[in-house]
Amino acid sequence: MHAQKSNFTITRMVRLLEVLAWFHGESDEVSGSPKILMDLREDGEVISKKTVAKMMRRLCLKGVCPKRWKTTTVIDGADAYPVDAVSRHWDTGALNQVWVGDISYLRTWEGWLYLATVIDAHSRRVIGWAIDEHMRADLVEDALKMAITLRGELPAKVIFHTDRGTQYASSQITEFADKNGLTRSMGYTGVCWDNAMAESFFATLKTEFYYRRVWPTKKGARLAVGEWIEDRYNRRRRHASLGQVSPVNFEMQYLTNTAALKKAA
Numbered sequence: 001m002h003a004q005k006s007n008f009t010i011t012r013m014v015r016l017l018e019v020l021a022w023f024h025g026e027s028d029e030v031s032g033s034p035k036i037l038m039d040l041r042e043d044g045e046v047i048s049k050k051t052v053a054k055m056m057r058r059l060c061l062k063g064v065c066p067k068r069w070k071t072t073t074v075i076d077g078a079d080a081y082p083v084d085a086v087s088r089h090w091d092t093g094a095l096n097q098v099w100v101g102d103i104s105y106l107r108t109w110e111g112w113l114y115l116a117t118v119i120d121a122h123s124r125r126v127i128g129w130a131i132d133e134h135m136r137a138d139l140v141e142d143a144l145k146m147a148i149t150l151r152g153e154l155p156a157k158v159i160f161h162t163d164r165g166t167q168y169a170s171s172q173i174t175e176f177a178d179k180n181g182l183t184r185s186m187g188y189t190g191v192c193w194d195n196a197m198a199e200s201f202f203a204t205l206k207t208e209f210y211y212r213r214v215w216p217t218k219k220g221a222r223l224a225v226g227e228w229i230e231d232r233y234n235r236r237r238r239h240a241s242l243g244q245v246s247p248v249n250f251e252m253q254y255l256t257n258t259a260a261l262k263k264a265a
Contacts, residue, residue, distance in 0.1 A: 038244040085185035086161045090121035101162045102198035108215040118147040125247035131222045137172040161185040163195045
């Protein structure tokens with residue numbers, strides 16, 4: 001009887017190690033023990049965080065953590081800046097209340113690409129993005145157009161918070177925001193924490209994905225980054241701040257709960 005129990009325990013442990021290794025590989029080898037724990041529990045396993053961490057050490061598996069970021073903001077002394085309407089309180093508890101935006105650089109063997117994003121501060125979902133070989137205001141406008149198209153009808157007030165980059169302070173984006181009912185908000189120059197949510201996304205993108213590969217062509221980088229944003233980040237990557245679910249799943253839960261509350265009222 002004891003031998004049977006022992007064999008059963010060994011068999012279960014081997015299976016757990018195999019499943020754990022599979023989930024880690026499925027995450028592109030970036031998930032740490034908290035995310036792997038949620039994967040295993042959703043798969044029906046009754047297991048503790050300490051056990052998962054111990055098993056990952058046994059398999060020499062580690063999560064990937066973003067590095068500290070550097071500001072890349074370019075400002076123009078002639079630009080006019082709106083007040084900071086957020087004060088680092090990005091998440092108001094509802095969708096489409098605060099959007100955050102930023103631009104980052106992506107290097108390829110053929111030269112630089114520039115990625116502009118629009119993120120919903122409540123769900124952390126990238127709702128708008130644009131990649132091009134320039135970083136003019138058109139890049140920001142294209143990302144905002146995607147966000148507006150995805151969201152459809154918006155509340156009376158949507159705050160669009162950014163740093164003081166010259167693209168965001170331009171007359172083009174000022175006019176576009178006014179036309180589309182967006183309230184502009186900006187942090188202070190050189191204070192990365194004033195736009196930390198947008199910066200955090202880029203740190204995740206580069207550490208978990210971009211810096212772990214080589215990019216011979218701009219076309220390949222564009223396609224791969226777009227796929228990573230829409231498939232991996234928005235739909236599959238777990239976020240600790242969202243209760244270890246993906247942004248899209250979080251939004252589905254939010255909409256379901258909101259509809260239930262309206263029906264009950």
